[in-house]
Amino acid sequence: MPESSRNSPKSVDPGRLRLDGDQTLAGTLLGMRCLDCGISVFGQAVFCQACSSARLEPVDLSPAGTLFSYTIVRVPPEGWPGPVPYVLGEVELPEGPHVLAEVIEVTHEALKVGMPVRLALQEVQSGESGPAFMVYKWAPATKSAPGNGEV
């Protein structure tokens, strides 16, 4: 992993999101694949969730998936640093895992179960003066047409 400069934000969770190179908005979702039973999980693991094998290898997960479900959260949990309301999406990756994250660059009307989405990174400030993090989000796979305003 390249050394980040002092001022560039860190990954919200280096076990789940690797920041790639010095392009601030490039990154990869991380997972582990079991060499015995073949399943993949999102994030780090020491033993396989399905068969308890310790023979796991790190894998880069696909940067694209489909929207399995979504909700528009109007009362956020304590500590939520983003806009209210926000769209929370559950995305199914081709490798199997479901990944929960905010869906950005989409109008509420355009949301649809089954729509293709792509990984998108965003810098998030925690609190008034807390550190900034790079957080993984989802965005529609097809760029919104101009005039299709963001929320």
Add this chain to the structure above:
Amino acid sequence: MAQFKPGREVVVVGVGLHPFGRFRSKDLATLAREAVVEALKDCGIGWREIPVAYFGHVYYHGMSVGETALASLGLTGIPIINVENACSSGSTAFWQAYWGITTGMYDVALAFGAEKVPGGPVTVTAAGSPDRYIGGDHMMAGYALRMRRYMEETGAPASALAQVTVKARQNAALNPYAHRKDTFTVEDVLNSRPIADPLTLYQCCPTSEGSAAAVLCAREELGRYGLDDSRAIRVVAASLTSGNYNGRGSDHSAFSPYRTEPAAIQAYEMSGLGPEDVDLVQVHDAATIGELQQVEALQLFPKGEAWRATVEGRTALSGDLPVNTDGGLLAMGHPFGASGIRMVHETVTQLRGEAGPRQVSNARVGLAQCSGAGDVTTVQIFAR
């Protein structure tokens, strides 16, 4: 996987409940003790005859709250175990009391639970966790994700989901212990403040304070303690499960949510009863969608059919399978540590025929189910 060797028959002899709501002047230990006193009075056993106690609670109110609550009844030196198992903490305490007796270790056991849940959205992770920044740690948002899948796959209209609350409030209006007793129309429910679309405020259980307690006994020892067999209700199954790999990690699908199905299968196996034998049910309806998914996972209705059964009134007090007869989490409120034992209280009260205006006629078999984070699920089956 299941390996059961149930031993002695176990009965619930006493139940006690403190009303659910907000009680700012009572600390957690006081709340807890008041339900225990009710349960002891209900069966007439003396506190000093209780040989073991299990206490369910989640939020931190200092160490060893179970000991503090019971110390105020007089110190007796018995083992007291504090249990944290998320929303299933109370029902896990009950599970432990059951196994303590059926295995022959104790003749009598006390299970109790209490909680003072803070207001606002309920989260699972600790403050500062990355999930707070990512936005996925939000209990009701999780239910909303499930609800959207369920509606998409079954065609259930929003009004069917709202009917779950309408029914819960009707039942609670007949229950002096409930946190919320005012009744609503479907429109009131749908027009209440949106929390996480498609969930509106009245489709989410209130965060509450309250407590509940149950005294259990080996049936063969009832006489020795002078306990009344005619009001004793048999515990014919008590199962407890945790998460299993589902291929997905975060999973908010329409069917087979949580670990209810395996917990139910274990409980049916233990009891020798099936879904067709059940006369009334208490399930974990933290949100309206929860009730529909749980009764389907318990195999009480076919997958995707519970919403229709609800609209047809089949789950109402007058229906063929009344669900959440005391108002459930949606109207009783949800003090985590107490909820599972509150369900025991309602089931036992119904099976005794002591439920007054909300009595289900000819109730012989009752089932109670509780779910919590960590995919913890408990199922108990009771019989008259």
